[in-house]
Amino acid sequence: MATTTNAADPSYEQSKSIAEASRETEWKQPSFGRELFLGNFQLDLIHPQPQASAEMTAKGEAFLAKLRRFLSEQVDPLQIERDAKITDEVVDGLKALGALGMKVPEEYGGLGLSQVYYNKALALTGQWHSAIATLLSAHQSIGLPEPLRMFGTDGQKREWLPKVANTHISAFLLTEPDVGSDPARMTTSATPTADSAGYALNGVKLWATNGAVADVVIIMAVVPKTETSKGGITAFICPTDSDGVTIEARNAFMGLRGIENSVTRLTDVFVPNQAVVGGVGKGLKLALATLNTGRLSLPAIASASTKLALKISREWASERRQWGAPVGKHDPVAQHLAFVTGTAFGLEAVVDVSSRLADDKRNDFRVEAALAKLYASEMGWKAVDTMIQIRGGRGYETAQSLKDRGEKPVPAEQMLRDMRINRIFEGSTEIMHLLIAREALDQHLAVAGDILDPKVAMADKAKAAVGAAKFYAGYLPTLVTGEGQRPNAYAEEFGSLAPHLRYVERHARKLARSTMGLMGVHQASLEQKGALLGRVVDIGAELFAISCACVYAHSLAGRQPARREELYELADLFAKQARGRTDSLFSELFSNHDAAQYKTAQKVLEGGYEWWESDILDPSGEGPMIPKHEPPATRQFEANGSGNGVAAPDVAQQAEVVQ
Numbered sequence: 001m002a003t004t005t006n007a008a009d010p011s012y013e014q015s016k017s018i019a020e021a022s023r024e025t026e027w028k029q030p031s032f033g034r035e036l037f038l039g040n041f042q043l044d045l046i047h048p049q050p051q052a053s054a055e056m057t058a059k060g061e062a063f064l065a066k067l068r069r070f071l072s073e074q075v076d077p078l079q080i081e082r083d084a085k086i087t088d089e090v091v092d093g094l095k096a097l098g099a100l101g102m103k104v105p106e107e108y109g110g111l112g113l114s115q116v117y118y119n120k121a122l123a124l125t126g127q128w129h130s131a132i133a134t135l136l137s138a139h140q141s142i143g144l145p146e147p148l149r150m151f152g153t154d155g156q157k158r159e160w161l162p163k164v165a166n167t168h169i170s171a172f173l174l175t176e177p178d179v180g181s182d183p184a185r186m187t188t189s190a191t192p193t194a195d196s197a198g199y200a201l202n203g204v205k206l207w208a209t210n211g212a213v214a215d216v217v218i219i220m221a222v223v224p225k226t227e228t229s230k231g232g233i234t235a236f237i238c239p240t241d242s243d244g245v246t247i248e249a250r251n252a253f254m255g256l257r258g259i260e261n262s263v264t265r266l267t268d269v270f271v272p273n274q275a276v277v278g279g280v281g282k283g284l285k286l287a288l289a290t291l292n293t294g295r296l297s298l299p300a301i302a303s304a305s306t307k308l309a310l311k312i313s314r315e316w317a318s319e320r321r322q323w324g325a326p327v328g329k330h331d332p333v334a335q336h337l338a339f340v341t342g343t344a345f346g347l348e349a350v351v352d353v354s355s356r357l358a359d360d361k362r363n364d365f366r367v368e369a370a371l372a373k374l375y376a377s378e379m380g381w382k383a384v385d386t387m388i389q390i391r392g393g394r395g396y397e398t399a400q401s402l403k404d405r406g407e408k409p410v411p412a413e414q415m416l417r418d419m420r421i422n423r424i425f426e427g428s429t430e431i432m433h434l435l436i437a438r439e440a441l442d443q444h445l446a447v448a449g450d451i452l453d454p455k456v457a458m459a460d461k462a463k464a465a466v467g468a469a470k471f472y473a474g475y476l477p478t479l480v481t482g483e484g485q486r487p488n489a490y491a492e493e494f495g496s497l498a499p500h501l502r503y504v505e506r507h508a509r510k511l512a513r514s515t516m517g518l519m520g521v522h523q524a525s526l527e528q529k530g531a532l533l534g535r536v537v538d539i540g541a542e543l544f545a546i547s548c549a550c551v552y553a554h555s556l557a558g559r560q561p562a563r564r565e566e567l568y569e570l571a572d573l574f575a576k577q578a579r580g581r582t583d584s585l586f587s588e589l590f591s592n593h594d595a596a597q598y599k600t601a602q603k604v605l606e607g608g609y610e611w612w613e614s615d616i617l618d619p620s621g622e623g624p625m626i627p628k629h630e631p632p633a634t635r636q637f638e639a640n641g642s643g644n645g646v647a648a649p650d651v652a653q654q655a656e657v658v659q
């Protein structure tokens, strides 16, 4: 069968313009992450760490204690794994605890927990079984509660927040069979009804977590442009018992067994005007703004798994003896153990620093949250994989099988399977690199973008050059020297960790200088050098993580002075590992094989080596990679604009709409 695609094929420029239009462009508050990429290490933006009130802390701790008891006494993680199902009793128990409304304000019937405690709760559930954490996080971080809290009208909040805090599970439906990282391809349509009372939704939504059991969902659909409306991608609240909503399938995955992930078909589903959240055409902006905070859930879960991986690694490496000693005494295994230990501390620090910034609300933390998502999903994966290596064959064996043979049912292989998706959903690593690189380059694009843009006329380039010269004349000298060169800088407060902060300060300036160097070398084509930009972002992530580790160790030592030495050792361990990675990344910025690799990949794409695959026995057989999804049978609404309830939106028109 031939491979087909469903949507018109938007150009790179159209996809980019949609992403660009959805970006938050203003920086109303200071941003540690943004400044770091500009070479300005503003430690005071993350240190001293903001502390929650005693009342908030007590409330959070009390909830964590109840949750811990509930999980350990009433939830069997092996059963979830066996049945690929979270039982109704467990879901009801979570509802009774208030776990559906952890972040919903108390006035709407929620628990009103802080981001710090919401993340701690996700971490706890994630360690017990990731599917529970995913249920709670898909419901609260991207489902109805967060977008409503941020963008809902008073009426929407009064109607829905009490429900989603206590009884109603929600989901977020953006992805389609032909829409993953690129919303410009979206074909789900929202056509105004003839009486202008609302919209008819038509389309197919793929991979909606909680979608198979949700009571209410947020749907992203495209409103067509009309004489009176600019249209564009829009977010709608839709109860799942609405006529025309069909759950066509429950999907199964490599991991996260037990999540209720759906293929949902929408056939002339009526939603009233009051169901629009945040305004027509504002759907992606809403999604991105929601994710600014929502993105902290995944690092919280990934960090908690990494800490569990440390416990598992330590217990095994000290008990298992081979070649006359515990395996942890053999140098290669000891190196693995040190890596898992350092990573666990670094990730916990990143999550804690970012979450406190979110609660404090005095900083713009979108770059930090994005870095946290990117970094924790990548490093957490490596750490859990390392734990598997330390466990040897038992790392590959299921917990159930271990239990059946009378061994402790350590869920190591499940943790690896569950961890893998974090690098893909809520912004894949490649897309996070793009998003963060865009923020990292924002200041440069603002002052020098026109000079680099080949489409800009010479006269305008000259005008831009004058402005850029003025900006860089003031900016460049700030990148030459700084605190990091002063021998005792940061030592008074941070003691033995001060050299790491000096390293961050020096290398933040180096990163900014290198970024400008890359812009000079590659000019407008830098945008196409995704691997290179990825390294720039990864360096920023490592520098951010080192800063977090030092700040977090310092904060914890303030609360637990007796543990100061160990805390500083952990931060030092992580910082040394991160510095090693940073140095390698710097060396690859100007010396790499990217161009040759790209050329080879294009030859692979064109089938240049296809002859070499001729001896493969491919078990996938025949079938389309992306089957054509038939438009749903429609009752033909007398719609405004297109006059047809299922007309696929014109992608070029969408791009124009959001510009």
Ligand SMILES: Cc1cc2nc3c(=O)[nH]c(=O)nc-3n(C[C@H](O)[C@H](O)[C@H](O)COP(=O)(O)OP(=O)(O)OC[C@H]3O[C@@H](n4cnc5c(N)ncnc54)[C@H](O)[C@@H]3O)c2cc1C
Residues within 6 Å of the ligand: 138, 171, 172, 173, 174, 175, 179, 180, 181, 182, 206, 207, 208, 209, 210, 253, 256, 261, 421, 424, 425, 426, 427, 428, 429, 430, 431, 434, 530
């Ligand atoms: C278990 C699971 C749960 C999910 N839950 C939800 C949910 O609740 N709601 C929802 O709406 N969606 C959900 N998704 C979808 C998820 O968000 C997407 O899988 C993700 O956005 C990536 O899209 P894709 O899989 O179509 O990959 P594609 O977009 O097809 O990308 C394929 C590869 O190309 C890379 N790539 C794509 N574009 C670029 C580019 N411009 N530059 C560089 N690299 C690029 C990607 O990073 C990836 O490596 C879920 C998916 C899974 C598997």
